Amino acid sequence: MRNVDLTVPFLDMNFKNPVMPASGCFSFGREMAALYDLNRLGAIVVKATTLDERQGNKTPRLAETAAGMLNSIGLQNPGVERVMSEELPYLTQFNQLPVIVNVAGTAIEDYVMVVQRLSDMDSITAIELNISCPNVKCGGIQFGTDPAMAQSMIRAIKEVARMPVIVKLSPNVTDIVQMAVACEEAGADALSLINTLIGMQIDVEHKRPLLANGVGGLSGPAVKPVAVRMVYEVTSAVSIPVIGMGGIMTGVDAIEFLMAGASAVQVGTANFVDPYACIRIIDELGAWCDAHGVRAVTELIGAAKA
Amino acid sequence: MSLVKIHSHTAIGSEIYELTFVSPVDLQAVGCEPGQFLHIRVTDSFDFLLRRPLSLCKMDIEHNLVTVVYQVKGAGTKRLSEKQVGDVLDVLGPLGHGYPLHALDRAALLIGGGVGVPPLVELARQLQKAGKVVHTVVGFQSNQHAILISELAAYGAVTVVTNDGSLGRKGLVTDELTNDFCSSYDRYYACGPTPMLQAVQQILEKHKLPGYLSLEERMGCGIGICVGCVHKVSRDGQEMNVKTCKEGPVFAAQEVLFT
Numbered sequence: 331m332r333n334v335d336l337t338v339p340f341l342d343m344n345f346k347n348p349v350m351p352a353s354g355c356f357s358f359g360r361e362m363a364a365l366y367d368l369n370r371l372g373a374i375v376v377k378a379t380t381l382d383e384r385q386g387n388k389t390p391r392l393a394e395t396a397a398g399m400l401n402s403i404g405l406q407n408p409g410v411e412r413v414m415s416e417e418l419p420y421l422t423q424f425n426q427l428p429v430i431v432n433v434a435g436t437a438i439e440d441y442v443m444v445v446q447r448l449s450d451m452d453s454i455t456a457i458e459l460n461i462s463c464p465n466v467k468c469g470g471i472q473f474g475t476d477p478a479m480a481q482s483m484i485r486a487i488k489e490v491a492r493m494p495v496i497v498k499l500s501p502n503v504t505d506i507v508q509m510a511v512a513c514e515e516a517g518a519d520a521l522s523l524i525n526t527l528i529g530m531q532i533d534v535e536h537k538r539p540l541l542a543n544g545v546g547g548l549s550g551p552a553v554k555p556v557a558v559r560m561v562y563e564v565t566s567a568v569s570i571p572v573i574g575m576g577g578i579m580t581g582v583d584a585i586e587f588l589m590a591g592a593s594a595v596q597v598g599t600a601n602f603v604d605p606y607a608c609i610r611i612i613d614e615l616g617a618w619c620d621a622h623g624v625r626a627v628t629e630l631i632g633a634a635k636a
Numbered sequence: 637m638s639l640v641k642i643h644s645h646t647a648i649g650s651e652i653y654e655l656t657f658v659s660p661v662d663l664q665a666v667g668c669e670p671g672q673f674l675h676i677r678v679t680d681s682f683d684f685l686l687r688r689p690l691s692l693c694k695m696d697i698e699h700n701l702v703t704v705v706y707q708v709k710g711a712g713t714k715r716l717s718e719k720q721v722g723d724v725l726d727v728l729g730p731l732g733h734g735y736p737l738h739a740l741d742r743a744a745l746l747i748g749g750g751v752g753v754p755p756l757v758e759l760a761r762q763l764q765k766a767g768k769v770v771h772t773v774v775g776f777q778s779n780q781h782a783i784l785i786s787e788l789a790a791y792g793a794v795t796v797v798t799n800d801g802s803l804g805r806k807g808l809v810t811d812e813l814t815n816d817f818c819s820s821y822d823r824y825y826a827c828g829p830t831p832m833l834q835a836v837q838q839i840l841e842k843h844k845l846p847g848y849l850s851l852e853e854r855m856g857c858g859i860g861i862c863v864g865c866v867h868k869v870s871r872d873g874q875e876m877n878v879k880t881c882k883e884g885p886v887f888a889a890q891e892v893l894f895t
Contacts, residue, residue: 352682357861361882385877388895392854392864394712397682399856406863406877524696551682573802579682603685605728606637 335626336374336612338594340571341456341494341519345372345428345594348627349612351457352575352598353378353432353498354441358417362605363424367564370609375596376413378460379448380433381440383409388542394532398550398577399599401528402543410444414451421453424494428455430496438473438486449492456493459483459518461524462500462551474500474525477512484516490532494519496573499564501556502528510564510572515556522573522596523564524557550599551577558590565591565632579607581614588627589634637728642721643701649783651708652751653717654693656701660727663697669734670759671850671886674704675858676716677726679848684712689855689881691827692730693754693784694761702730705783706752731858734884735759735848741822743847746788747809747836749828750776753784755850759825760791765837771795771821775809775832782845810835818843826850826889834894847889853880868893 336347350373351362358376359368365388368374381435386406393400407413413431421429431454435441441459448454460611461483462474473483480497487495497513501524510521533540557576565572574592579600587595600607619627638660648654660674675687690704708714719725735755744763748756748890753774760770770792779802788794793813805811809832818824818840824847826836833849840847849851856862860882867880869891878884 354863355861357863359853361860367892385875386863389856389864389866391866392686392862394684394686397685399685401856401862401864403863406866550685599685602862603687604637605857605859605861 334616334624335628336616338443338628338631341593343428343455346426347372347595347612348588349608349613349615350375350430350573350594350596351601351608352596353460355598355601358413359421359424362601365605366609368421368424369426370612371427372416372594372612373430373446373455375432375458376417376421377407378405378432378434379407379410379413379444380405380435381410382442383407383412386621390540390542391546393540393546395529395531395550396552398548398552400531400541400546401526402541402546407574410447414447414575418451418453425594429453430456430458432458432460432498436482441483442486445487446490448488454493456519457487457491458494458496458498458522459487460498460525461499462502474509474626475503477509480509481516484513484518496520496522498525499523499584500525501553501560504522506560507563507567510568513569514570518570519572520571521564521568522575524553524560524576527556529552549577550578553577554583554586558586560592561587561592562634566635578611579603581611581618584611584615584617588630589632591632591635593631637726639724640727642719642723642725645719645721648705650780652781652783653708654703654705655716655719656703657725659695659700659702662694663700663702667697668692668695668702668730668758670762671734671755672730672732673858673885674702674729675855676704676726676728678712678716680726683873684715686856687728687858688712688716689731689858691755691850691885692734693757694787695758705751707751719823728858732881732885733883735825737762737766737848738823741768743821744774745818745821745824745847746770746802747813747826748772748774749809749825749826749832750781750826751783752832752850752852753788755758755827756825757784757787760788764791764857766824773797773809773812775799775828776803808832808835810839813839813843818845821845823847824889830894833892837889837892837894840889849889849892850886851880851884851892855881857881866879868895
């Protein structure tokens with residue numbers, strides 16, 4: 331019988347395990363709640379929420395690549411008011427489930443207004459600032475690639491947010507450590523990385539980009555080595571906790587991120603391939619610890635740096 | 637999500653395969669709607685990461701078997717075509733909303749193009765079983781690409797057209813959809829390439845025949861969480877992107893917008 335402590339301390343609380351679905355890869359939880367009890371997750375990160383409703387980009391929005399996929403969804407969501415009235419109340423029934431809301435926008439004012447509205451809700455555990463979406467034409471990524479702009483954003487958000495602020499970083503930068511340090515200096519409570527890598531696929535029969543948007547975000551197992559490297563480097567440079575993600579498909583993948591220094595992990599693309607991926611990964615994580623004599627998953631955090 | 641065994645797997649046309657496997661759900665207890673799809677992994681490894689959505693073509697309730705028909709279009713479907721009888725498949729489904737049957741209808745017009753024809757077979761079976769007159773109009777590039785005609789003929793009249801005239805009349809399915817011909821039916825059900833669906837929608841709107849279109853979009857998850865496969869519809873005077881996998885793939889024809 332397994333006797334592994336999977337809890338991890340995070341943002342002044344304990345998550346029952348370090349596994350949460352990544353934003354945009356779990357919608358707002360309803361579809362998945364039909365398959366399993368969401369209380370089994372360490373936390374949930376819901377889809378990016380913007381000030382106004384967004385219909386997203388044109389189709390095709392998806393393409394399969396070698397061991398990965400490209401997406402250019404374009405932040406389709408019903409807008410913060412409807413997220414608060416129609417989506418988030420549904421999640422309150424899962425009383426052991428910390429809820430993290432990913433926030434996106436095109437200008438600092440948008441982000442501030444969304445966070446102000448969300449701050450009215452006690453049921454939200456944390457905000458994840460999406461300053462790294464590659465699929466919106468203006469805003470978004472510019473905050474994630476310019477350290478000074480990222481700092482302005484974080485400072486403005488910290489003034490209005492009543493909950494901890496996690497900043498989600500883009501890998502599409504020359505120096506992710508510089509970005510991470512800048513975010514920590516500006517008051518970020520935690521970081522999550524990586525968002526998708528900008529990629530492209532050509533439809534050779536029609537001699538044009540396959541995605542309607544031209545470019546998209548690459549995710550899946552193909553990006554994992556890049557993500558592990560970035561988590562390893564960033565966790566050596568900052569003292570705030572880091573959530574690692576990028577191509578996690580199995581419990582062992584999650585362990586790589588923990589050993590690289592992540593305090594928790596997010597699972598994205600794997601949910602599309604296997605809707606039970608998150609709970610399978612939690613089980614595999616426990617089984618691996620059990621088989622390797624690890625009594626608490628926290629023992630693994632940063633273990634590769636010893 | 638279930639691991640199910642392949643019962644039969646045969647080529648039925650040029651690069652077109654009929655794949656029958658054990659149903660991932662108990663068909664007697666749950667059943668499948670015609671027009672629903674099954675989401676199939678082609679490998680256990682991560683080289684072909686995403687599942688392939690393939691629409692239900694036939695179901696055998698007695699033996700708890702389901703059949704899909706697919707065309708080899710890329711490396712993933714090529715890999716699927718190499719699977720043997722007895723091999724195990726990872727299948728999710730049945731998923732999505734299929735074609736609704738209407739109790740008061742007397743006669744249904746089914747319209748299919750190319751590899752859009754398969755879901756019409758199960759639909760024709762269920763309509764005929766419910767006592768409706770079924771007439772199917774199917775179009776293919778050529779005789780070589782024609783599939784499932786005898787299966788459809790078991791449930792009603794079939795009109796075949798081909799682009800090159802090598803089977804049936806030469807032309808397009810829309811050539812057959814005259815006002816006179818369509819006036820005999822209460823409703824239509826269509827599945828095929830997007831330009832065909834768009835043309836069918838326009839013509840039958842003129843003839844004031846209500847119907848359903850089964851749409852195809854590139855899918856990620858198949859269950860509504862990735863929002864990759866949306867299509868534009870008009871509802872209550874508002875245009876919106878809805879998930880093809882979850883709200884479709886079958887939609888009421890009058891709400892579908894083609895851009």
